[in-house]
Amino acid sequence: MHLSRRLIAELIGTFWLVLGGCGSAVLAANFAGPVHGLGIGFVGVSLAFGLTVLTMAYAIGHISGCHLNPAVSVGLTVAGRFPARDLVPYIAAQVVGAVIGAFVLALIATGKPGFDLVASGFATNGYGEQSPGHYAMGAAFVCEAVMTAVFLFVILGATDKRAPAGFAPIAIGLCLTLIHLISIPVTNTSVNPARSTGPALFVGGEAISQLWLFWVAPIVGAVIAGIVYPAVAGRGEAVAAVGARETA
Numbered sequence: 001m002h003l004s005r006r007l008i009a010e011l012i013g014t015f016w017l018v019l020g021g022c023g024s025a026v027l028a029a030n031f032a033g034p035v036h037g038l039g040i041g042f043v044g045v046s047l048a049f050g051l052t053v054l055t056m057a058y059a060i061g062h063i064s065g066c067h068l069n070p071a072v073s074v075g076l077t078v079a080g081r082f083p084a085r086d087l088v089p090y091i092a093a094q095v096v097g098a099v100i101g102a103f104v105l106a107l108i109a110t111g112k113p114g115f116d117l118v119a120s121g122f123a124t125n126g127y128g129e130q131s132p133g134h135y136a137m138g139a140a141f142v143c144e145a146v147m148t149a150v151f152l153f154v155i156l157g158a159t160d161k162r163a164p165a166g167f168a169p170i171a172i173g174l175c176l177t178l179i180h181l182i183s184i185p186v187t188n189t190s191v192n193p194a195r196s197t198g199p200a201l202f203v204g205g206e207a208i209s210q211l212w213l214f215w216v217a218p219i220v221g222a223v224i225a226g227i228v229y230p231a232v233a234g235r236g237e238a239v240a241a242v243g244a245r246e247t248a
Contacts, residue, residue: 001063007089009064011097013056017049017068018101018198022123024048025188026109046180049189054173061169069192070094071218075152078226081159091194098198106202122199124207125190125214133185140187141217147179148191148221149228156229190214191221 024045031039040048057066065082067073070091076082082090106122109115124130127140135143154175158168176191183189190196196214200207 003086003089006064006086007093009060010067010090010093011100013060013064013066013068014094014097014194015101015104016056017052017192018098018195019105020052021045021049021195022102022199023105023108025123026105026120042184043181046177046184046189049180050173050175050177053176054169057169057172064090066169068094068097068194069218070194070215071148071192071222072152072155074219075148075155075222075226078223079152079156079230081156094194095197098194099201100198102198102202105199118203118205121188122203122207123188124199124203125188125196126206126210127187127213128210130206130210131186132188135186137213141213143183143186144190144214144217145221145224147183147189148218149225150221151175151179151191152222152225153229156225157233160233187214191218193218 024040025048028040029042029045053066053068056068060066065076067076067082067090073082073087073090073094077084077087102122106117109120109122110117127135127137131140151172155168155172157163158171179191180189183191193215196211200211
């Protein structure tokens with residue numbers, strides 16, 4: 001598939017991840033409608049993020065590999081599953097998609113009278129006072145690095161040619177759901193630098209000043225997984241992407 005088509009697919013996929021995942025947090029997590037208790041809560045938000053990846057994996061996995069995440073692209077490159085020459089274009093497409101997703105979400109959210117985008121937090125990630133549970137920077141870094149490492153390990157395993165065919169999107173989507181169930185209280189869950197960047201640009205302030213952690217920690221975790229998985233499983237024949245079966 002030509003690079004331009006793959007980049008468009010990554011942009012669309014990351015747009016959907018931010019609009020669907022962050023949108024569930026901003027619009028539906030604490031919704032109080034005419035019937036009390038209709039908000040989906042953090043469990044619903046966790047499921048929403050998993051569903052965005054699962055649905056897009058089936059929709060564009062065969063086009064771009066459905067990375068939707070700079071850390072995933074880095075981890076796959078380290079593991080020998082993705083060409084280094086395409087890494088920067090993929091990351092750029094993912095960030096642009098995330099920003100567009102955040103922009104559309106902002107247009108929708110601000111349509112409600114009295115909605116304050118900055119005061120709402122807009123599903124941004126953070127540590128210290130910006131952490132939902134007020135976790136310190138060190139705890140946030142460890143959480144993001146470890147969760148991303150596990151996420152990449154699952155991706156590499158699920159997309160290995162020796163794994164059961166056709167089930168990778170389900171395993172990956174459920175893994176992301178579980179990661180959110182664990183880490184929303186700590187950092188509001190990033191494990192994805194693009195996902196963190198989109199909303200942060202609209203909130204500014206501390207969301208921007210703390211954004212470095214949500215680039216560095218996920219990439220550190222991805223690099224670790226990219227080294228560990230081949231050491232454990234061997235390189236063998238593997239899927240280069242979620243939706244395509246190629247020889248690595």
